[in-house]
Amino acid sequence: MNALLEVRSLRAGYGAVQVLHGFDMRVNEGEVAVILGANGAGKTTTMRAISGMIQRKGSIVFDGEPITRTPPHEIVRMGIAQVPQGRGTFTDLSVADNLRAGAYVHKGIHIESDMREWYDVFPRLSERREQKAGSLSGGEQQMLAIARALMSKPRLLLCDEPSLGLAPIITQELFAILQRLNTENGLTILVVEQNANLAVKIAHSVFVLETGSIVASGTADEIANDDAVRKAYLGY
């Protein structure tokens, strides 16, 4: 299978503090990959390393191109979009302007028709399109954050704990949408999660991250059958 993202001995951190201690990871084109990890394991740091927000060492190759030294604003143009932890919607902008802002890297004319496409996927955003994003519920804001990321027309979508702070039923809806984006739009998705049942259900491959190292990886089935992992992350 064709690797869209290939990470080799990735090391990254903040200043003198190293958080990621050199691991390998591979996300195939057209797949959903999930990184499981407890609080503080380094999941967000991994996302930030891939999207270029922090200094990193080792090698990150996206679609055959090394991006280890590429600044974030160019990585977006290459086709990686990140939904940051805590959603990061622009609360003072309207829903529509959030989406337009998501298309920042495309100066072109397709923006309004792209917006309509995502309004079809997220009808509740369409109803609220002129409201300030700050007035949306948590679930709606997460949908908005995803739709906004999609506006940059990514080939790889990074989702940092999308279920954080959401009611279970909303989380279900969210993962159903992510799965649809994968199967219907062929989008490659990398999700990080703490509570992982739903995430593993839509995943093709799973990585388990503990204190900055990957301690287990495999297909979703393999991981679900691994007793230690199941106890620690799936809770049964």
Add this chain to the structure above:
Amino acid sequence: MPTAIKESSPPHWLARILAVAVLAALALYIASSAKPSTLGNITEACTLAVAAVALNLLLGFNGQISIGHSTFAGLAAFTAGYSVNFWRWNPYVSLAVGLVLCFVLGLALGLPALRLKGPYLALVTLAVAFVWPTIAAKFLDKKVKASTLKGTKLQPPTWTGLTNSRPDRAVFLYWLAVVILVLAYVIVRNLRKSRIGRALVAVRDNETAAAVMGVNLKFTKTVTFGISAAIAGASGWLTAARLDRLDENSFTILNSIKYLLALFLGGAATLAGPIVGAFVYYFVDDYLKTHAPTWHWLPGPISKGPVASFLLGTIVIIFVFIAPFGLVGFIKDQVRRVFVVTPRPLKQAVASPELIEHTSDATAAESSAQD
């Protein structure tokens, strides 16, 4: 229930056109009928408004604080005064050069702003505002002090039909100020409504999210600082055009604080806020200065000294409690009870299977073209 008006429908356009027409008529009426001293006051209020508009771009929309904007106004004012008086430059050339200098200094100040936030950035810009008068004093000591654009240095062009008499000159300066204010407003408005403007607000609301959307944080923040500084420079140039004399105390930190007060009084991050705020601030201040000193009926020690600044401070504090989003935010809230503007309906995408297939082909072609 408020009445709903559709965005960009005829009534909405009518309301917009009416607003512009009323403002234009008002500007013309004032020019033709006001006394020179009143025109001078309005010119001064416009000058303050230009600086507040500049600060709004930086602080209101981009979230970067500056207490150093008086420095940019001072730089452009002294550039104009000096170059016109000692190098015989055309005053409009001196304006252009002043704006460029301010832009460059703004970029330079934007660099520490990349690493510093909130109170730390405030401190750096505050330091600049503090240092400026000393530098200005050194600069001015060398030559004559009265280096402004007064008298014959900046005259009404002949096509205006105005002479250089005191009343005509007041009209001329008034129009200069109005035109510069309108330009500053239009620049900030167009920026705000554009792709760049959304990026500015995005950076203010969430830097990480803005960066992963492809916004170049360094570039956006420093260039915003530069543009805001240049607009503040235009305000300084107007001051040089209006005053007979500039000295080291013409652009102190107090000016910067006035810009901030005007901005918050009117409403930061709204387009009209800084202008409304500047006019209200200026005229309330002016009124209090002439009327309040005689208010001996005020209680206790308050009535002894000059009470104008005390009262103005009190008014601003009370006001911030009543209307935290400024006058414009307050008025908008009131208007919303009567009228709401509803968004244009979405054009329905035609969902024929052929079309869908076609679009997905197009996206596939596009993505392979990117490879």
